[in-house]
Amino acid sequence: MVTSSATALSASTARSLTSMAFEQLRADILTGELRPEERLRIQGLSERYKVGATAIREALSRLVTDGLVESEDQRGFCVAPVSVDELVDLTRTRIQVEQLALRQAVAQGDIDWESNLLSSFHRLSRSEAPSSPEKHAAWTTAHRQFHEAVLAGCRSPWLMRLCRLLYDKSERYRNVAERQPGSQVRDVDTEHRRLMDAAMARDAESACKVLEEHFWQTAEITLKAGFGGQATRKKLAR
CATH class of the missing domain: 1.10.10.10 (Winged helix-like DNA-binding domain superfamily/Winged helix DNA-binding domain)
Incomplete structure (x- = not known):
């Protein structure tokens, strides 16, 4: 029994x-x-x-x-398949949602938020470029933690949940593109520092602008690398 x-x-x-x-x-x-x-x-x-x-x-x-x-x-x-239209729509949606969270974080973030943001940026800046599977895993973890730290001050569990979902969807596209030959190299350290500096300065407008530029640059590189150069000005119209 x-x-x-x-x-x-x-x-x-x-x-x-x-x-x-x-x-x-x-x-x-x-x-x-x-x-x-x-x-x-x-x-x-x-x-x-x-x-x-x-x-x-x-x-x-x-x-x-x-x-x-x-x-x-x-x-x-x-x-699930990937497509140019989905990535463009995903990028637009992610920008809108994360800018909302970012504005709230800049307005409401406390000293713990600032400390966590600084430490997560330091960890990311010290992570080696993802040139091997082991380094890729470590960098990816640090990268996710940094982007979450930027928004964490919004104090909204629902906003953070949506941001994590959109992050995962975007990462899939970025990782698929990175596996294509000829993927572009960029100075992401500077992009991340600009985002951190604007957030720490409590400059919501500048921070949102940097965030938007950061995501669109990722989308453009992803489209060119992953979709045979199908990225056009029309597709990337903002």
């Missing part, structure tokens, strides 16, 4: 496996390891991540909800 405690333990283990599969799949999609429109076969993924088929199916269903995976009747799952 199966006890209630054994049943609870089994359910907990199943949730853990699903969560593990979800995080690994999500990371591989965001970094570009799993390419846009790539077929996601249950058996292959089960072998790749060393978890059962049930956990893989549940993880894929969660990723469908997040918009990173698509499901088609009779055809199974595939990585």
Whole structure:
């Protein structure tokens, strides 16, 4: 006879496996390891991540909800496609949402916000350029922490949740583009310093302008690298 405690333990283990599969799949999609429109076969993924088929199916269903995976009747799952139109729309939306959070952060941020912003910028500026998988992981973590630190003073959990979602979507595009030959190099350290300096100076207008320029430059480089030069002035009209 199966006890209630054994049943609870089994359910907990199943949730853990699903969560593990979800995080690994999500990371591989965001970094570009799993390419846009790539077929996601249950058996292959089960072998790749060393978890059962049930956990893989549940993880894929969660990723469908997040918009990173698509499901088609009779055809199974595939990585969600990317497109010029989506990236331009995503960039515009991200700018609007993050500028709202940034204005609130500049107005409401306290000494803890300032301290965290300074330390996160220092950590990012000391992180080596992502020239290898190990360095890429460390830089990506520092980069995310910096952008979150800029906005954290807004004191709005919902705004921060939206900003994290948009960040993830944007990172996927950037990572896919970086895997293309001839990706452009830019002085992101200076861009990040300008953003930090404007925020620390409590200059909301300047900070929002720097943020907008920073995101559009990323979008333009991503479009040129990832979409065969399809970035046009019309597409990038602001």
